[in-house]
Amino acid sequence: MALVTKMSDIERETIKIGKQQINHFSHRHPLEAAEVHDGDDKLGACAGCEHEIVGPAYVCTKGTCSFVLHDLCSDLPRHHRHRCHPGHPLSLLPSPPYSDCEFTCDACGESGHGFTYHCATCKFDLHVECAALPETVKRSDHHHDFVLMTNLDGGDLVCCGCDDDRVAKGGWMYCCLDCKLGLHLACAETC
Template identity: 40%
Template sequence: MKFQDNQHFSHKHILNALKLDIGKKIDCIACENPITEPFHGCYSCNYYLHDQCLNIPRSLQHICHPSHPLTLLPNPTYSSQSFSCNACGSKGNAFSFSCAHCEFDLHIQCAKLPAKILIEKHPHELSLLFNSPYKDENIVFVCDECHGTANRDNWVYYCFHCDFGTHSNCATGNVTRKEEANSSQSCNECLMESTAHKFLEIEASNEAQEKSRLEAQFNAQGRNAVLDLVDGGSHRKYYYY
């Protein structure tokens, strides 16, 4: 049902259609992503929802969990006040689709992932799988986008023809803020590692140049010594490197 009466089950106050102030950055309570218009909210509580998040259905029958319907929850019901998404494996603190019987939880973004997707790095469509494409438990899935691994029960996008696959988040860009921080840290670590490699390469190059210079000097001195034996060095110029 579309949100029409300005009252949402997740909040006790009326939510009004709002305009985003220039320069103001606020996040959606449901998906935790930055608010963009159109959106509704409650200024007194700093409670804001994208309109698309506002109109999410209260229940969902998902193909990945056919045993029970999933219920939309505004807050995790676990004592930790967070949940672990069965799709991407990352933590969540906001809205989720949940099955209380099975302790099965999905980010709302993960719950609506498309069955197939195209990405720039691969020419074929990737299919959404709800677990590892490899039957052998000793084979670890490695993402061809970020080169990180995935647990066997995490969702991945995969091309069977090319054995090419990615994390679901890497394929769609559905990255939580915590993952962004980890990604940024990983990028910084990669940059530091790359810089260190370049430094070592430069050092190796400099050592090779110095070695060549010394070899040339040694060879020249050897030639000079031979000429000294032949003519006593009376008509010869010396060159130093």
């Protein structure tokens, strides 16, 4: 197959697994299943979540194109209803729908340039990984679950992960409602 020959011409470290090709809504060229190894610097970061890729992925079949997606990021649902944005369904967009090609994630407050779960009515955006945050987390030093919620009143909750009470109003955090304890998204990851 011509496409396969082209891939090997540019000596990617990427090892193709079979000939499994997909057409993904986010990209104009067909993508091919591959295993990406460390040091494969011809490839960009994942176009979905913007993180580096090591492991199973879909790479563009065009040798001149550095487009690549994590296996998991290639298979995200196109529509998502989130408990923290109950009014409208969110649509998965291949890039931010704004003129500066950037969005600000309404969960973590960081910017994003890859895929976004977007509500056009509210101009609401989520990183794909923030959209996939678990609804509850546990801490080994606390006997209640912490529940994911929107910080509506601008934060009189102190984070029990770092003792800093600043959570942007409207941003997301985990809370133990029984004890009125907060936990930053980032602090929940490390416990």
